[in-house]
Amino acid sequence: MSPTSRLIEELRDPWGLLLGATAGGAAWAVDVHPAAAAFVGVTVWLVKAGVAAAQGRGAGRTAPAVAEGSGEAYWLDRAAAAARDFGELSASLETGPLAGRITLMRPRVEDSLATLERLAEHASRTGAALARFDRGRLDREHARLTEELRRARGDVVDDIGRALGSLAAQRAVADRLTETRNQVLTRMESSAIGIEGLVARVVELAAMPATGSLGPARVLDELADGLEGVRRGLHETERITRDALGPRDAPDP
Template sequence: MSRFLDELRDPWGLLLGATAGGAAWAVSVHPAAAGAVGVAVWLAKTAIATVQGRDGGGRTAPDVTAGSREAHWLERAGSAARGFGELSASMGAGPLAERIALMRSQVDDSTATLERLAEQASLTGTALARFDLERLRNERTRLTRTRKNAREELVHDLDRALASLASQQAVVERLSQTYSQVLARMESSTISIEGLLARLVELSAMAAPGALEPTRVLDELADNLEGVRQGLHETEQITRDALDR
């Protein structure tokens, strides 16, 4: 029951229902009947998503820290991806439906990459929690002062300690940069996918028999989606290279 309630609160389910009701009203269906259409679509979407489960139909859920920023963006991206799939499945045959269906693989690939990035971010965050950057800085400052007046036989050991502290600081800075970069990409990509879905819902609601297909707009949306997909892969590779150093 809790999963069903979660799906009822999914904003994309509400949006799809409202769109369906609005489309029915636009073709002169009685307002009460149009409202019933919208509620029916909303409940049908909820039931289907509940049966399929929120883990992608049996796919192993990513290992992401609960309550983290990466978990937040991943959840939003997953919700948008599910909304995209439900929109595609709800549409009948036609050029618009075919174009939207062609985008499905790009959305799925982007979501899979977001899952990997979220896992990477959680691992990076866990690693960062092991370091106390303020302590490292204070120790480095203290040892630097000590070295200035140290006896010659102690200088070598102090230099080794300072080198170790510098190395640890470099690790922390590299991890912090990686974490920030991954989160920034997750945020921008998620919002872009949400925007894409909102635009497609609008196009599907405005579509009418005999109307010209919005080819140029669909081309732009597909190009934007491909840019999101490629950007995610680039970020994934960049962060892997950074952590391998």
């Protein structure tokens, strides 16, 4: 599906229309001019459609290729469940200031989940690459050749030196892959738990008596800031991962 077709499909999504109507209603409820409230609703609708289309969440979107039973699959499943809970909560809130603020967080949650999916795929590819390295064998051969080099004489010294250089390159690749995978899994864990915490706080806010005003505005600001931190952290980890898994990962033939 082309980007234009995907965008059109997202604009037709009833959920996007509901988000826009909810945001516009929330703005109107706090005495925003009707024209401005309508503008808020249309903006939220367009932003939701644009973000979803960019993330490929239309009909042609495929499931991420993640190794079953892996650590990345576990944290992705938890994050996806939390994101679904967040969407259900935001849809169930009565029209008002709280619903409007929560609705505006939805695109960030979706963006975070999309980045988590890409990181999970990175982690699975990295794990598959690591499986090709027998680190124990590499370490044993390095120790043996180091001892042989200590006793070697003549032309054989150069041969052993080249072999040690090749082993060092393979060990360095394995080390980089291991470090990158560990960084991704750590970020996925903290982000999934962060989204779960966001859902818990939204549940708490929804259970509070309605006040007719923004009441818990400070808490909502903190939640929005925390969610933005999760989103930015994921994008930063994705950039670092992309750099780490560059051309250096393949040893020279």
